[in-house]
Amino acid sequence: MPQDERRPYALPRNPTESERLNAQHHVYVKSLGYVLHPRIAASLPAHRVEIADVATGTGAWMIDLASELPYAKLVGLDMSKAQFQSSVPSNCELQLLNILDPIPQEFQGRFDVVHIRLLIVGLTGEDWNTVARHAMQMLKPGRWFQWCEADFQNMDVLQTKGGSSRAAHEQLWGFARGVMQKHGKLAGEVGRLGEIVRKAGYQNISEDLVSSDRWPEMRREASVVEHGAVAAIAKQFAANLKEEHTKSEQDVEDLCKRCEEEVAEGETYWRWNIKVVVGQKPQS
Known part of the structure; x- marks a missing residue:
């Protein structure tokens, strides 16, 4: 199934981005303290468990969990x-599915867990409700949904040394955020994620909320991961949406270089909140 061109993906799909996604997975697991939410893990039977990782990307989350649940x-x-x-553990497989399309019969009512992470740069408007409903269709009665998102709407640029500059970081993010918002993204849905899941009919809902700089030793790694995403988004917009804005590809490249200088000068870093919403499909 091809990518849905009506909802263009804001990030590239190439080896560099795959490396960033794998590093990003480590940041999120370290920040949260788990791969699979402890409530869900404690509820699973010890056999015949099927888990779907939607928007899997490189499959990093799935592969990590495969070693925990052989x-x-x-x-x-x-x-x-x-x-x-090209290769995954023996208890894993990779398939094509657009979660915004009607769910094929083969996936309906099949899974004990449906996991989703970081669709924020791909969804607009009603898409969020569609994802929650379609994930429920994939679940067995009484089974669990885990949705992890980043609150990029309220992302900050911070310094560990007073008096240093963060202007380039703010300009780069302001450009990328502005274009995404113009296309209906980053409209505050992460703040309403619990309500979106509740509206879809899930029960026993809980929310975890942690900061990307929860562990000071992770600030640099998390910032590198996020800067890679922001820079890639800005470059894609500059290259492909020239008619919508005034920044050129060279403008974005210059901002990225200035960001590197700011990091070297004052330990400037990106900070955002990570939210995980867990819900259970009703028994009937």
């Missing part, structure tokens, strides 16, 4: 196979 079958699903790995 008895489980894990299915990584994505609208594009461009970042699928």
Whole structure:
């Protein structure tokens, strides 16, 4: 199934981005303290478990969990196979699925867990409700949904040394955020994620909220991961949406270089909140 061109993906699909996604996975697991939410893990039977990882990308989350649950079958699903790995553990597989399309019969009512992470740069408006409803269709009655998102709407640029500059970081993010918001993204949905899941009909909902700089030793790694995403988004917009804005590709490249100087000068870093919403499909 091809990528949905009506909702263009804001990030590239190439080896560099795949490396960034794998590093990003480590940042999120370290920040949260788990791969699979402890409430869900405690509820799973010790056999015949099937778990779907929607928008799997490189499959990093699925592959990590495969070693924790060797008895489980894990299915990584994505609208594009461009970042699928050539080999995965024996209890994993990769398939194409656009979660915004009607769910195929083969996936309906099949899974004990449906996991989703970081769709924020791909969804607009009603898409968020569609994702929650379609994930429920994939679940067995009484089973669990885990949705992890980043609150990029309220992302900050911070300094560890007073008096240093962060102007380039703010300009780069202001440009990328402005174009995304013009296309209906970053409209505050992460703040309403619990309500979106509740509206879809899930029960026993809980929310975790942590900061990307929860562990000071992770600030640099998390910032490198996020800067890679912001820079890639800005470069894509500058190259592909020239008629919508005034910044050129060279302007963005210059901002990225200035960001590197700011990091060297004052330990400037990106900070955002990470939210995980867990919900259970009703028994009937």
